[in-house]
Each structure stands twice: as C-alpha cells, then as structure tokens.
Amino acid sequence: MEQQAIIALVIFLVTYAIIISEKIHRTIIAMVGAVCMVMLGIVSQETALHHIDFNTLGLLIGMMIIVAITAKTGLFKAIAIWAAKKAKGNPLYILIALSLITAVGSAFLDNVTTVLLMVPVTFSITRKLEVSAFPYLMSEILMSNIGGTATMIGDPPNIMIGSAVKELSFVAFINNLTLISMFIAVVTIVVLAFMFRKQLHTKEELRQKLMKLDAAAEITDRTLLVKSLIILTLTIIGFFVHQVLHLESATVALVGAFLLLLITGEHYLEEALTKVEWTTIFFFVGLFVLVSGLVETGIIASLAQEAVNLTKGNVTATALLILWLSAIASAFVDNIPFVATMIPMIQEMGRMGIDNLEPLWWSLALGACLGGNGSLVGASANLIVAGIAAKEGEKITFLGFLKIGFPLMILSIVISTLYIYFRYLI
Helix, strand or coil, rough: CHEEEEEEHHHHHHHHHHHHHHHCHHHHHHHHHHHHHHHHHCHHHHHHHCCCCHHHHHHHHHHHHHHHHHHHCHHHHHHHHHHHHHHCCHHHHHHHHHHHHHHHHHHCCCCHHHHHHHHHHHHHHHHCCCCCCCCHHHHHHHHHHHHHCCCCCCCCCHHHHHHHCCCHHHHHHHHHHHHHHHHHHHHHHHHHHHHHHHCCCCHHHHHHHHHHEEEHHHHHHHHHHHHHHHHHHHHHHHHHHHHCCCCCHHHHHHHHHHHHHHHHHHHHHHHHHHHHHHHHHHHHHHHHHHHHEEEEEEEHHHHHHHHHHHCCHHHHHHHHHHHHHHHHHHHHHCCHHHHHHHHHHHHHHHCCCEEEEEEEHHHHHHHHHHHHHCCCCCCHHHHHHHHHHHHCCCCCCCCHHHHHHHHHHHHHHHHHHHHHHHHCCC
8 A cells, every 4th residue: 555545544544533532523633634634745625625525515504594594483392392282291192293203304404403403392391291301312313313314405424425426316315215214213113112101101280281382382483484484395395306407406405595594684694604513514524525535545446346346246245235334333433424435435336347336325325324323422413412411411321322222223224124125136
C-alpha cells in the first residue's frame, strides 16, 4: 500500500475511533480529520469539495427549516394529545398510538426532528398518568428508526443513498421500503406492547384528567398552521415528481423552505436558521471529505475487490453480506459514517462486474437504518432521546437499551433477509 493510502487510512481510523469513543464531539473530530486529509495532501481542496454531497445537505437543511416553522404552530403537541384521548387515556393504547405517530412522522420528517417533537409531549402525558416514561421513550426511538427506513427523506442513510444513486427516486424508496418497514413496525409494536403490558396501568381519576385536555387549544397560530401545511404538502408532492421535473430532491426541499419563509415573513428567518442542526450538517461535510481520502487513494476500490472475491461476485451472497454487516456495524457505530464509506464501495462493485446493484442498495438501506436500533449509540435519534430523558430524570442506560433494542433489531433484520431474498434474489 502506497504511503498516501496508509496516511489516509490512519486518519480515517483514528477519526472513527474518537467518534465512537465520544470523548470529543463527533462534529469537531470529523472536521479535524477532514482538514488533515487536505493539509497532508491526500486530497486537494477542490477534490474535497467535489466529494461533498450538497444534495444531501440541501435536503436536510430545507426539511429542518420547514419543520422548525411548522412546530411553532403547536401542531405536533395537538396530534399527541388527540391520540392520547382517542386511546381513552389507556397507557398501553397510548404507547401504541405514540409509536405509530412517531413511525409515520419519521417517514416524512427526519427521525431526529420527530423525536425532538415527540419526547417533550410524551413526558407531559406520562406525568399526568403517573406511569414510567421508559417504555414510551424506547418505543419512540425504535419507531423513529423503523419509520425513517420507509422513505428517502426519513433517515440520513436513505438521504445519502438516494442522493448518490440518481436512479433511485423518492417513489422508488416508497415502492421498495415502505411496506416492509410498516410490517416490521407492526411486529415491533406488538412485541413492545406485550413486553411492557404489566407496567402500563394508571388510576381512573388520572385517566379522566387526561381526557379533559383540549388538543385544539395547543394550536397557537392557525394562520401559520395553514401556510405550513400547504407548503409541507406541496414539498412532499414535489418529492414524488422530482425526477419527472428533472429536479434534485434538495432543490424541492429548499424551494419549500424558502417559499414558506417568503409567505410567513422574515421574522421567522433567524429563528428557523437557528433550529437547523448545523452540528449535524458539518458532521456530514467532515465525513464526505474523510471518505474522499479513501476513494482517491484506491482503498475503497481494494475493499470492494475483496468483498467481490469473498462472495465470488454472487449478487445473493453480496446483498445478504451487506445487509447483516450494515446492521451489526450500525448498531455500534453511527450509521452515517458507515453508509458514507459503503456507498462508494458498492459503486465500485458495479464497475467490477456486478450488474444488478439494486438489491445491494436496499440491503444497505435496511441494514443501516434498522441496525440503528441495536444499541444506544446506533443512531443520532437514540442519543438525542437519551439526552432529553436524562434532563427529565429518566435514565436510559447503554445496557438497558441493549437488552430491548438488540433482540428487536435482529428480529427486524431476519424479516429483512427474507424480504430481500424473496423479492430480489430468486
């Protein structure tokens, strides 16, 4: 291995190890690693910029702005209270209702945004019923990752795959991932409901108190709500037809975001921009540049060649290897850097003679998104919920999460294996 490749690999592995250790904030260390790639001459600044996927970044920024403004209306609180009342204040039925809302929300908003909106409302409801918030938080974490698997815009790995592979449209993600994600969500909810059924009981007077809450009263700005829902609907329609219009998904999201800012007024501009998770955006930038060092020095091509040699170019073996490798890896390291490394590797496999890459892309999407449920550090949404919970006095430990999340993640990957095999490989 030539000297440049060795330096690139060392920078990547050291950066990755520090990200996993969480000793330094992942965004800082990813950007430091990226700067090292450029400073040490592994990639030029121009090449590094070429490797940054601005479509992924634009899509995330656009959706974050739309959600930030929509959240100001109180819509998400109103939906949660409405669901709790529909469940007649029954703690077990509320668990199912909030799980379903989280899953659906994560399919059309990114899953980090969904849990940020759902968790405070969940604490409000559980306190009124005097039940433990833990079963609800666990369910919402798992559902955010499962629901995010269903569409191109639900989970960062899907955003990255959809952006890198132009043939995979928003509609293609729905056609290939939505039904299997819904099935896995239902199976997971049934298991969780059975698992937590004995903990979810409350007093009749507390249930009646919850029933007196008014969901409509949570809507603080009806004019803003109408404007936000119109733009959100138009944006989602735009995702369905973006290929027909020859537009990138980032263009659709950014047009939606700034159209909403145009019709709501500039006083929302600064607040909406502060709600954008810039730490996540710069984390992506750092990762793209880090991976560019592996691509430019030929390391990714070598890894792809080894994988092809291992599976002898067999599509079935390669797809299932990617599915399980993605799931196990994504359970213990953040799925975003893993997917950033895997995308160029699968593209390289295509250049080496594997003709049908489609099963490989769906295997990567299912493995990386669902694998995030395997441990507390598996996905950004998991850590965000744990952080909010700690502030509220509800501790979610690594082992406590692992006992529930890992077996359910393995179950979801077994179901995905059968799905991938019978749909694409026979």
